[in-house]
Each structure stands twice: as C-alpha cells, then as structure tokens.
Amino acid sequence: MKLENDFKLVPMSSVIHLPDLILRWPFRPHVKICKEIYSGKLHTYLIIREFRSVDNEVKYSVTKLPTKYMLHNMAGQLFSAIVFMKNQVQKIESRKTSYTLRSITNSMNNLESCSIDNMNKYAPQFAYLLCKYSHNKYFSVFSESEVAHDISSDLVTLHDCMPGDRSSWIFQNSQIWPTSSPYHFRKSRRKEKDLSQVVHFCEQQKKAGITDKRALARLVDDCFPGLLTNAEMGGLLPAREGTVVTHHAKVKQGKKLRGVI
Known part of the structure; x- marks a missing residue:
C-alpha cells in the first residue's frame, strides 16, 4: 500500500x-x-504516531492515506x-444537514444503519x-445505489x-476503536459475538x-x-451431537479440538 511522504502534526481535537x-x-x-472521499471533499488520513506536549496536549502525526491502494486485510x-x-x-455537514439524521424506519438488525x-x-x-x-480505480462514476446494495451482498470481488x-x-473492538476510546478495551458482549453466524459458517x-x-475448529x-x-x-462442536454436557466438558472438548490436550 502506498503512503504519501507528507506528514503533518495536528491536535487530537482537530x-x-x-x-x-x-x-x-x-x-x-x-x-x-465513500461518496465524499470519491468526490475529493473528504480526505483520508492515517495516524503514524501520537505525541504529548509539555502542557499535556495530545497531537497526532498524520499522513494522507490513498484508499485506492488499500486492501481489505490491511484496512x-x-x-x-x-x-x-x-x-x-463540518463543512460537508453544513451543506448536507441530513447526514447526521438516523432513519426511524430502518432496523438496526441489518447493515443500512450503524x-x-x-x-x-x-x-x-x-x-x-x-x-x-x-476512488476511481474500479469505477469511473460513483453509484450510490450500487454501494447501498453491496453492503448486504455476499459477493466478494x-x-x-x-x-x-x-x-x-x-x-x-480493539481493531475498530483507538486506544483513547473506552470501547477499545471493552470486552465483547455476547450479542456482539453473534455466535449464530459461527453456527451458520x-x-x-x-x-x-x-x-x-x-478441521472445522481450525476453520472457525x-x-x-x-x-x-x-x-x-x-x-459448537460437541463430541456427541444432541447431548447436554457440563461447562467443564465443553472446555475439555474445545481444548481437544484445538490440539491443546
């Protein structure tokens, strides 16, 4: 992935x-x-390093991040x-006041809202x-409808x-949130684990x-x-299907599947 060599120091508050x-x-x-980045009205930056001044102000050394060269694993x-x-x-929001509104009809169970x-x-x-x-690496014109549809697609291109x-x-959480956020260190709640997706997998x-x-355990x-x-x-992968086992038995089976014992 390409990074620009132009670095600048900015306050965390900015x-x-x-x-x-x-x-x-x-x-x-x-x-x-994606639309604002594509149009050039919103620039993407990457934090390279964090500094703290003598008066305890936190500043970031940042550089522009061209999303055109970014891969999903790297993202x-x-x-x-x-x-x-x-x-x-703030400039974008002054022109498009609807950006900060939440849809009252949209269910949080899907990925239209966050x-x-x-x-x-x-x-x-x-x-x-x-x-x-x-960016314009794959598409010469930005299509809102295509991006809106792709969020729920299973297709990987x-x-x-x-x-x-x-x-x-x-x-x-540790991937998503910076260390300055309280969510960074928050342990995943059960509903965030979404074990139903693991079952489906x-x-x-x-x-x-x-x-x-x-083999299934390794894939999981x-x-x-x-x-x-x-x-x-x-x-998830019991020794015998359909049986009710104790927590200790589940731990033992999990270690066995992972080759710990």
Whole structure:
C-alpha cells in the first residue's frame, strides 16, 4: 500500500476517527463517506504516531492515506488509525444537514444503519466498500445505489480479503476503536459475538463436505480469530451431537479440538 511522504502534526481535537464518523452519519454511512472521499471533499488520513506536549496536549502525526491502494486485510489492521479532519466534516455537514439524521424506519438488525451494537459486524463490511468504491480505480462514476446494495451482498470481488463468507466477517473492538476510546478495551458482549453466524459458517462448511470437527475448529479459528473460548468451541462442536454436557466438558472438548490436550 502506498503512503504519501507528507506528514503533518495536528491536535487530537482537530480530527474525527473513522468509527466516530460512521456513528455521526448513522444511516448508510458507507454511501456518504465513500461518496465524499470519491468526490475529493473528504480526505483520508492515517495516524503514524501520537505525541504529548509539555502542557499535556495530545497531537497526532498524520499522513494522507490513498484508499485506492488499500486492501481489505490491511484496512482491518489500520481501521482504528484512520481519521478525517473535523473542519472538512463540518463543512460537508453544513451543506448536507441530513447526514447526521438516523432513519426511524430502518432496523438496526441489518447493515443500512450503524450503532455501537452492530459496529463489530458493520466495520469489516464498511472497510470492504471503502477499498472498493471510495476512488476511481474500479469505477469511473460513483453509484450510490450500487454501494447501498453491496453492503448486504455476499459477493466478494476484491483480492486479499478476510477469509470466509462476508456474512461471517467480524472486527474486534480493539481493531475498530483507538486506544483513547473506552470501547477499545471493552470486552465483547455476547450479542456482539453473534455466535449464530459461527453456527451458520459451520453449517456451510459441512454442506461443502467438511465434517471433521478438528478441521472445522481450525476453520472457525481462522475466520473468527480470538472470538470463541474453549467452552464455546466445545459447545459448537460437541463430541456427541444432541447431548447436554457440563461447562467443564465443553472446555475439555474445545481444548481437544484445538490440539491443546
């Protein structure tokens, strides 16, 4: 990925982090942010280093981040360090006051809108669209309808993306939020883990002919790194289907599947 060599030092208060802008423009932020970047009205920056002055003011060394050269896997690694200049965001909002409104008819169960509750699922989909639509590498004209449709698509057309189906993609809080955010260190709640997607992933693998539980466990860990505890893995892939087992038995089965014992 190419980075510009032009660095500048800016106060932390003068930038808006990517996840904060997503929440600030909650209804279809993928369309709005990609459109503004594509049009050149919103510039993407990457935090290179953080400094603290003698008067305790935090400043960032930033450089422009050309999204044209960004790959999805890389976007996942950089997500929490991507920022925008607050003055650019405010200028856009002065012209497009509807950007900060939330749809009252849209359900938070899908990915048209974003909140804290679905950010873990939304962020990897947003990163994919950022890599695909926020520049003219693949499309000479920006299509709002195409971006809006693609957020819920299962089709992957880019290289170097996260493994597994798009519906199984998850970013952890530490990937999404900067260390200055209280959400960075927050442990994932059960609803954020969304184990139903892991169950669906296993079902799809079984339909594809992968029935060995150790092999399934490896695939789960590859596609959902760090998401499942040993007990959850043992409950997902029990030694005997249809049996009710204790927490200790689930932990033992999970370790067995992962080759720990």
